[in-house]
Amino acid sequence: MRPIIKALTVSALALSTSMALAADKVELPKTLAMTAYGTGSAGYTQMVSIGNLLQNEYGTSVRILPGENDVSRMTPLRVGRVPLCACGIASYYGFEGVLMFAGRQWGPQPIRVIATSTASFGLGVAVADDIDVKTPADLKGKRIAYIRGDDALNKGTEAFLAFGGLTWDDVKKVTYPGYGRSFDGIIANQVDASFTMSVAPPAQQLAASPRGIVWPTLDPKDTEGWKRLKTVAPYFDPHQVTSAAGGYSKDKPWVGASYPYPILIGTDKLDDKTAYSLVKVLIEDFDKYKDAAPGNAGYARDKQNMEWVIPFHDSVVQYYKDTGYWTDAMQAHQDMLVKRQDTLASAWKGYMASDPPSDDAAFKKGWMSARAEALEAQGMDPVFK
Structure with missing residues (x-):
């Protein structure tokens, strides 16, 4: 032994x-x-x-x-x-x-x-699904939320508008005192879009409302669009978003954007x-x-x-x-x-x-x-x- x-x-x-x-x-x-x-x-x-x-x-x-x-x-x-x-x-x-x-x-x-x-979520402009928006360029003339005192959210919105060749001058800016209130405004048909995380509760609430929700497509092959977006906010990258309010999933991803x-x-x-x-x-x-x-x-x-x-x-x-x-x-x-x-x-x-x-x-x-x-x-x- x-x-x-x-x-x-x-x-x-x-x-x-x-x-x-x-x-x-x-x-x-x-x-x-x-x-x-x-x-x-x-x-x-x-x-x-x-x-x-x-x-x-x-x-x-x-x-x-x-x-x-x-x-x-x-x-x-x-x-x-x-x-x-x-x-x-x-x-x-x-x-x-x-x-x-x-x-x-x-x-x-x-x-x-x-x-x-x-991770699987994305960040971007959530849009009411009853105004026929498919890409950021379609936001022209629409009512877009501007959050008082929230630079990060407003910069994100500005970047998405830039992808579509737009600025704040091309949309109807609607100012809100807070992020949550802007989504109340979308549901009440006072505004059409606001920036958020794709899985955030306000986005889920909009998806469950009569207006519904859509996330505008950011084609990763649109090099000029991405160049304009990154000029405003270089921290964004193209992202296949598989977790997003509105029924988006691995089988139906949102071709959008994210940052860590x-x-x-x-x-x-x-x-x-x-x-x-x-x-x-x-x-x-x-x-x-x-x-x-x-x-x-x-x-x-x-x-x-x-x-x-x-x-x-x-x-x-x-x-x-x-x-x-x-x-x-x-x-x-x-x-x-x-x-x-x-x-x-x-x-x-x-x-x-x-x-x-x-x-x-x-x-x-x-x-x-x-x-x-x-x-x-x-x-x-x-x-x-």
Whole structure:
């Protein structure tokens, strides 16, 4: 029996050593805090499911702080209260230092991506199905919702109009104080379309109403249309949407658009080991959490857009290099985004040192001008002017 016992002991030791080495590669703090959307949101639910994985597999407790709006989600990240945010597209606006982040307290933020989720849903202009709209060009002359104080939604609507060769001047703008109210307006036949996520409750309510719902087609082969759309909002990509209100499915997809949600971000100061370990867990433990919450399937490695609009954290890049997934084209794109980030940071520093106006509106106008000038000097498109 002794040789067998010895063999078992050696085998157990080897297994223990192997597990220890594997564990060494995942180095996470005992507690990890982040901000996210509200408790009923898909982003919050996803972070809870990933938090359960980190707790059960690696002993890391995840504390999630729900934020009601983009600024409340991004502020704790900016001041260092949390190292992570499961944010929306406002993370891109923060990176660029525009819209709600063009004010004196903000400016361009050194945001870096850990991972994103691009799942079966889409984002776009939901249209009442009784006005014969098939493509964005058909929205000409229609009543389109404009949401007061919501830059992200209005920018999305503007991008869809641009796909059809239209601007706000080509439609009847109807202003609403909130996103939900705009869909009440569609159902009441006071407006015809509003921007939303394809699976959002307001879209479902419109689909169940007498007016019904349709999602205008964005033909991926329409290169000019997509060029116009991306000029307004470069974070959109063509997407076969298989989850959308109105009976859209795998058998009847909406040929539309999407961008990642949520976008798990930190800053360039995020601990290297934490960033490396997080992306490693999200990619390599995918099967352990992919079905734990709606949208989790979007974290798969093949769903990551490696040449998007925000740079990855350096340690995330290192992980993809270590696993043989990183390419020269990805590196060139990463370098361009980091250069853009450096250009924005330098422009902000110079603008703040120039005794800018104290009036908020004048301050933002001056910053946007300085920002555009700095980017154009580097041969980069300001996008926002």
